[in-house]
Amino acid sequence: MRFGNSWFIAEILSMPNKPDKIRVSLICGAIIGAVWAIPGLNLINCCCCAGVILGGVLAVYLYKQEFTEEMQPMESSDAVILGIMTGGVAAFAAMIFNLLLLALFGDVAGEMVRSIMASLIERMEESGSFPPEAIDQMKSEFERSMSQSRTVTGILTDLFLNLIINPLFAMGGALIGYSIFKPKKKIDTPQPQARQ
Amino acid sequence: MDTSRRVYVFSLIAVALWCGLILVAPASKLAGFPSQVSSILYTAFSHVCHQFPDRTLFLGSEPLGVCARCTGIYFSFLASMILLPFLGGLREKVPPRAILLIALSPMAIDVFLSISGIHFSTMGTRLLTGILAGGVLPFFVLPPFLDAIRQLMVHRGDSLNAKQTG
Numbered sequence: 284m285r286f287g288n289s290w291f292i293a294e295i296l297s298m299p300n301k302p303d304k305i306r307v308s309l310i311c312g313a314i315i316g317a318v319w320a321i322p323g324l325n326l327i328n329c330c331c332c333a334g335v336i337l338g339g340v341l342a343v344y345l346y347k348q349e350f351t352e353e354m355q356p357m358e359s360s361d362a363v364i365l366g367i368m369t370g371g372v373a374a375f376a377a378m379i380f381n382l383l384l385l386a387l388f389g390d391v392a393g394e395m396v397r398s399i400m401a402s403l404i405e406r407m408e409e410s411g412s413f414p415p416e417a418i419d420q421m422k423s424e425f426e427r428s429m430s431q432s433r434t435v436t437g438i439l440t441d442l443f444l445n446l447i448i449n450p451l452f453a454m455g456g457a458l459i460g461y462s463i464f465k466p467k468k469k470i471d472t473p474q475p476q477a478r479q
Numbered sequence: 480m481d482t483s484r485r486v487y488v489f490s491l492i493a494v495a496l497w498c499g500l501i502l503v504a505p506a507s508k509l510a511g512f513p514s515q516v517s518s519i520l521y522t523a524f525s526h527v528c529h530q531f532p533d534r535t536l537f538l539g540s541e542p543l544g545v546c547a548r549c550t551g552i553y554f555s556f557l558a559s560m561i562l563l564p565f566l567g568g569l570r571e572k573v574p575p576r577a578i579l580l581i582a583l584s585p586m587a588i589d590v591f592l593s594i595s596g597i598h599f600s601t602m603g604t605r606l607l608t609g610i611l612a613g614g615v616l617p618f619f620v621l622p623p624f625l626d627a628i629r630q631l632m633v634h635r636g637d638s639l640n641a642k643q644t645g
Binding site: 330407410463 | 518521522523526527528529531532533540548549552553573576579586590616619620622623624626627628630631634
């Protein structure tokens, strides 16, 4: 049974009559990973992982471009597999880009988040609509999460969560992309009858 | 129950669980559960949302797991998923693309106006635009998803048969 499943997975990854999914998922996964890691650009993911969803849409668009007339048309199962693969690649790419940026430029992303949070807390304190204890608790929670995120455990936790969340959202994006770009079904036109 | 129905029910439970956890994050804190429970949930949701407190709805004195816009998206996605079979949305046919555009445009405009500083979004606009977007998405996501699972199961059956006979 296990062998049967792995055989099936290998088969759907390399269908002979369809374009290769690995190349597209690597490209789009790397793009999503970069968007996830680059400070400023990563704010797009603040709205329900919009960057990851758009990455899934892009993956389907690029994959559709690789189809030729001779191939079987793209199916929704292709979009699902492509989305999951793209999300998986994106999780690893995000970790690699994050570590690279951290090594090259220091904690730029962290500083940016800190400054955004500081201005938010200032606004909350000025508005007076939040009790001071709640704001203090928020500050300490934030500092705790920031200090944890730069440890090995924090990085591995990030990777683990991204490996669950990214494939789900990228699959959602790929399905939206499939609904937008799906090939129109060919209408069978009746063959002209030969004259007798 | 056929495959599509089973996958639909499973997806519905998964989305309901996701929405439930958004509420469990503050509720567990309010109920006095160990702080690790809410901490884990808030950390998990921080991967999909900024969780800025001034843009988040509160349950009692504790913020929900995600911001108001995301709350609107997820909960209207769930409501729409529940209604989908009654509206004939489980069929393979998806609505015209224009509907998706119309549903997502208010949210995009709200975000753009807010970022550009022309008009700052309010809790109401965030929630409403989120509800509109999330309510339409299942019509574009679920039918192809159900179809995909059906295709994969057929393909898997074919693959195993071919392996056994070959």
